[in-house]
Amino acid sequence: MDTTRKPRHAARLTVTAAVALALLAGCDENGQFALPMPNGKSVATTAGSTKSTKLVERDVEAPEVFSATDQGLWDGRPSLGGVWVAHPDVTEPERVIIRNEANGKFVIGALFRKERDLPGPKLQISSDAAAALSILAGAPAPLNVTALRREETEEAAPIDESATSPVDAPAQVSETALDPIAAAGAAIDAAAATPVAPPAPKPETPRQTSSLAKPFVQLGIFSIEGNANRVAKQMRGAGMVPVIKQSEINGKPFWRVLVGPAGSKSELNNLIKAIKAEGFSDAYAVTN
Structure with missing residues (x-):
């Protein structure tokens, strides 16, 4: 007989019972799940209550x-x-x-x-x-x-309706879903059977490549993307690394062709000189 099964079984019953009690205790008199707050109050979670904004x-x-x-x-x-x-x-x-x-x-x-x-x-x-x-x-x-x-400016981020809106109940509901004890036990078994993936490495913070306030050189602004691409190709042929940035205003897109960033003032001056030698006499330094 395996003498380790009884302690493990008892521990599992203790954990699942605790999870069930926590689930039941989190429900208010209306059957909604409530989250504990630091001041002792609880707030019932409802669909669409989470708002998010982003800077654009x-x-x-x-x-x-x-x-x-x-x-x-x-x-x-x-x-x-x-x-x-x-x-x-x-x-x-x-x-x-x-x-x-x-x-x-x-x-x-x-x-x-x-x-x-x-x-x-x-x-x-x-x-x-x-x-x-x-x-x-x-x-x-x-x-x-x-x-x-x-x-x-702040702009409201789109809300994932599938994550916040209630969905129709399935035609068949398993006994495990109705029994919180069984559901907790199934979750423990699934966690034990699923290998834990190692945490993803944190992305490296890009290094600051220039201390200049305006390290890029702008060659031009184009209303046709193909023209911007041709200028960028010309710059690559001259040994420079161009960047094409697309923006939009009043629903109309435009493309800017930049070269850089320059690491120093002398490098920036040499870059402007080389670009003007390619025929872009109006090239000038910009922030980005």
């Missing part, structure tokens, strides 16, 4: 940074750098939304400084901007240009 980054208009409404012109020449607009009052490059007030179309692009001695309207646009806004070469159009700023 969005581009918002910042007219206090820059805003101009004037005639815009494309001179008809093809231009590099994707979607951009130039204005004589610009002090630093900015990301902007460009609207064609004649047809309601808009596009996201970069804003640069325009030389004051150039003839024509104050706003000069690139060939990609003209195509996105349906502006013909040499035909001025009323444009509004407003700076954009990125900010973090």
